[in-house]
Amino acid sequence: MGLSGAAWATLLVPTLLGILTMFLYGFWDRITGKEYYVDDEILAYDEDLIKELKKEGKA
């Protein structure tokens, strides 16, 4: 017998809307041509960790 049309709609419509939201937000910077301002002060990596990673050649 399978699932009814309404049942498939309940499963698929929100899922597709979710995927659409993902793409819209994911590429919003490309769409508008603008993004958040970020500098070293905002990135604020832990100094001891960076030293440790540099010592191991990972940073």
Add this chain to the structure above:
Amino acid sequence: MNTGILFGFLVYLALLAYIGWWANKYTKTEDQYFVGGRKVHVLAATLSDKASDFSGWLMLAYPSKAFSTGLGAFWAGIGCLFGTLADYVLIGPRLRIYAGKFRAITLPDYLEARLKDDTKLIRILSALIIIVFMTAYVAAQFAAGGKTFAEGFDISDNAGIILTVIILTAYVITGGFFAVVWTDVVQALFMLLTLIIVPFLALAKIGGLGRATEIIASADPAKLHPFGGATGWAAIIFAIGYASWIVGYLGQPHIVTRYMSVEDPRKLRRPGIFISGTWTILVLWGAFFAGFLGFAMAQAGILEVSDPEKVIPAMAVELMPSWLAGFVIAGIISAVMSTADSQLLVASSAIARDFYHKVLGKEVGKKQMVNISRLVVFGVALVGLWFAISGPKVIYQMVATAWGGLAVGFGPILVLSLWWKRTTKEGAIIGMAYGLISEVIFEAKIYGWAFTKDAPGIWGTIGGWFQDVPVFFINFFITLFIIIIVSLLTKPPREIVETHEKLFRKVPIETGKKSVTEARAKSQVENVAEFVLTKGLA
């Protein structure tokens, strides 16, 4: 005890032990113990975000709702999917930007700095909300772990709970945030595999979706109805009741702390939302169909289910070769542990950093602070253990109660403080105090986790209007309203308004050729996608 199951599970345990040992190398300061030095790879941060979010609820409680309610339970999945996306759109990047600017390690750190609160009241309220509700949440995970061990290894629920606590506490104490994040990544993959394998095996066993729906329709046709057979207003209330999880996402400290740790806020937009969103869609479909088909199997007499919350472990033990069932049991335990580890860490940060270090002003060395945090993890785990053993052991209800308290306590103030420069500390203090007190009173004394007409006096009348809608859903909007009104009646200091405006100014995206190092920093897929987009849009 089945040796095949034990073997699969031991392989998984060995992997956890290795990650705990490796992460211990990079865990020497409080910054590293609680947010991984703010340099966690985006793939790890986003997968860890989802593994921490989806707990025993995903593997035990949500399938049990699909088992007992049928298709209507999918509304809970819809709420979780859009809650996940809302976290990225409304919280993630902005919280990471503020966390870096203020060097915030915990959510109370951020709120105190953002709202320039010198009274310490926001920190105390935040820590109280975390301690009260997070300990209950940890207890729910311990109970879920206990049930899974009980089903997989044929031991008692309480013995399973104790086993969960021992394994979990060991690696959280050893490795801190790095251990938690990287074990979460492994656990996210275990969960994904489990929730893909189990429904397909069930479909094959029962003879296809058509056969399964026939069996379900003959047992209870309402289980195939999108609103559980309800129509009109009742259907809307039914859908809201399940989908209400969405607002809770905005205030879960163990989830949003992941965003504070990510190496670059811009990466939460891309690839962050794609990793989290895709993983979420796959596991929610898998968990729903596991419970849904599990009911058909039980009706057909193929499966024996003693407790609907044990439907997935029961399916694994019945349908799979024992070594594979061992991995599935590991997948379920993964879901439990990946959430409980993050919650233990957040609860410990609320006591060690927010109370001991910041409120009481105890200055100790970096290493000593990490050791104090480890002791606190152990203490919180013991309290959680006590609640798990003495509590009701109904995970859906336990999680909903804790989820609600955190949602109301943190959700409204987080969204407003990240998006509205006029938010004031007075608004935050009154809103958060209302959230904490009202949730405790409504959930512990008046309604339980959902409104009901059976509550005493006037509360029963109000409960009748919102019958079965979770208390936190309505309370979230009341708290939001309170914070807005109080903020409008008070005035924020000029410098915090200016900082907000300055931090969130948008700049043109960088164009032009990239250096080899920049190109190598991205994955092949990202570079190809970027090239196609640039050329395609040119």
